[in-house]
Amino acid sequence: MQTGGLIDCDVHNAVSADAELLPYLSARWRRHMELVGSRTFSPFTKGYAYPKAARFASRRDAWPPGGGLPGSDLEFMRVQLLDAYPVERAVLNCLFRAPEQRHDAYGAALAAAVNDWQVEHWLERDDRLRASVTVPFEFPDLAASEIDRASAHPGFVQVLLYPRTMAPLGGRRYWPIYEAACRAGLPVAVHAASTTAGPTTATGWPSYYIEDHTGLAVAFQAQVISLIFNGVFDRFPELRVVLSEGGFAWVPALAHRLDALHARLGEEVPDLRHAPSHYLRTHIRITTQPMEEPERPGDLVPLIREVGADLLMFSTDYPHWDFDDPYRAFRTRVPADLHQRIMHDNACATYRFAA
Amino acid sequence: MTAPGRAVVVAVVGEIPAGGRKIVDIDGRSVGVFNLGDGFVALRNTCPHEGAPLCEGVLSGALTSPTPGVYHYERRGEILRCPWHQWEFDLRTGRSWVDPDRVRVRHYPVTSDGRHVIVHV
Numbered sequence A: 001m002q003t004g005g006l007i008d009c010d011v012h013n014a015v016s017a018d019a020e021l022l023p024y025l026s027a028r029w030r031r032h033m034e035l036v037g038s039r040t041f042s043p044f045t046k047g048y049a050y051p052k053a054a055r056f057a058s059r060r061d062a063w064p065p066g067g068g069l070p071g072s073d074l075e076f077m078r079v080q081l082l083d084a085y086p087v088e089r090a091v092l093n094c095l096f097r098a099p100e101q102r103h104d105a106y107g108a109a110l111a112a113a114v115n116d117w118q119v120e121h122w123l124e125r126d127d128r129l130r131a132s133v134t135v136p137f138e139f140p141d142l143a144a145s146e147i148d149r150a151s152a153h154p155g156f157v158q159v160l161l162y163p164r165t166m167a168p169l170g171g172r173r174y175w176p177i178y179e180a181a182c183r184a185g186l187p188v189a190v191h192a193a194s195t196t197a198g199p200t201t202a203t204g205w206p207s208y209y210i211e212d213h214t215g216l217a218v219a220f221q222a223q224v225i226s227l228i229f230n231g232v233f234d235r236f237p238e239l240r241v242v243l244s245e246g247g248f249a250w251v252p253a254l255a256h257r258l259d260a261l262h263a264r265l266g267e268e269v270p271d272l273r274h275a276p277s278h279y280l281r282t283h284i285r286i287t288t289q290p291m292e293e294p295e296r297p298g299d300l301v302p303l304i305r306e307v308g309a310d311l312l313m314f315s316t317d318y319p320h321w322d323f324d325d326p327y328r329a330f331r332t333r334v335p336a337d338l339h340q341r342i343m344h345d346n347a348c349a350t351y352r353f354a355a
Numbered sequence B: 001m002t003a004p005g006r007a008v009v010v011a012v013v014g015e016i017p018a019g020g021r022k023i024v025d026i027d028g029r030s031v032g033v034f035n036l037g038d039g040f041v042a043l044r045n046t047c048p049h050e051g052a053p054l055c056e057g058v059l060s061g062a063l064t065s066p067t068p069g070v071y072h073y074e075r076r077g078e079i080l081r082c083p084w085h086q087w088e089f090d091l092r093t094g095r096s097w098v099d100p101d102r103v104r105v106r107h108y109p110v111t112s113d114g115r116h117v118i119v120h121v
Helices: A018-024 A027-035 A074-082 A104-123 A140-150 A172-184 A209-229 A251-268 A276-283 A297-307 A336-351
Strands: A006-011 A087-092 A129-134 A156-161 A188-191 A241-244 A284-287 B007-012 B021-026 B029-035 B040-044 B058-067 B070-081 B088-090 B110-112 B116-120
Touching: A006 A074, A006 A241, A006 A336, A018 A027, A018 A104, A027 A104, A074 A087, A087 A336, A104 A129, A104 A140, A129 A140, A140 A156, A140 A172, A156 A172, A172 A188, A209 A241, A209 A251, A209 A276, A251 A276, A251 A297, A276 A284, A297 A336, B007 B021, B007 B029, B029 B116, B040 B110
Parallel strands: A006 A087, A087 A129, A129 A156, A156 A188, A188 A241, A241 A284
Antiparallel strands: B007 B116, B021 B029, B029 B040, B058 B070, B070 B088, B110 B116
16 A cells, blocks of 8 residues: 555664663763673563564564664665655664663663664664653653653653553552653653563463563553553643554453443542543554454454544554564555554654644 | 466576575566575565565475474475565465465466576566
């Protein structure tokens, strides 16, 4: 399917080696990196709990010819993505493991280094690029400080969290992050990651990557339920939350269930000002990749209409292995007005890009 | 030997070693030509799923298991795995491993006149 201007809401830029961050660390933390190094909540410091379907979870053709990790070379990203499709804006989500550090202050220093590295090597080098603020989200006061600091650069358009947090994201401990995001006028994104401490399911550790990857859809729903019923959107009415890489077919079912149970059990959360589905449709936005692929491709359009025409924002997930091609991801004809919203307009509204 | 369609010389014999491949452009169509050792095959270099450059993928074999604990790794080098979503295709037929009747990639006849490798498009 042809497309006009495209906003790609999920692209991964990568730090090829820790040493690339050294120029952005103080002597204190350079020494820490060299002598101590990464200590993550997950026991797998150099890999994943589950081997991915492809090396570095990336398209096999995305390794830059000049070396380095997929997503580390802007010039090659231009060839494969930014110039290959009519990309007006691309939102970078750098998954460097700063937020996962057990050492809170080191995590904060790494997050700041990643953000400064993004400014110099990405935001200042291509005006189509925007980026997410990396924050040590398990230490929300430090995360809030980094949001205040980094958001001074206009290239940052959202705050980046992962779905498998220590506790559900609606809890009071995370509120300083939302407060800072609202102060900066930024949405908070929750992007799939399988390296954080908790299992992806509510019932423990699964056996296989295929379970881990499927289970992301469940983890995202748990976070949405938590955000709504803990009153985050009542307390922070300006807050927008972007969900990345957790699917979207579950939205109608979750909305029905939330409202039905709220009608019966709402007395437990009497401060909620609206029906739960109202928060879902007003405050939540969802990126499309990995595109839902119903058995009958034509079922996708009615599904999207039920999810809500304003909720979805197209994403490729470049350079990851399950990349969605902007021309081929919809395996059915999507009506032009709906297509335009998903490929472009919804993201412009969410990120306040000039249309 | 004759085959339908227009004949296009894509390589000289010996240029593509057994187990090797060459990706060629035929009137704007990218086509992968593979030497399987006992002959050549040619496939459209576009995955039917999302359009990835299929013929740049890894070649592997097929694992079959008649009963628990017993497995056979067969047809080494004849199964092509897409570089994006890892869908696998049988080089000899162009049919996908997972859904061979419905998911296929265009497959072109290949002949040789003794000196050239010729794809019929």
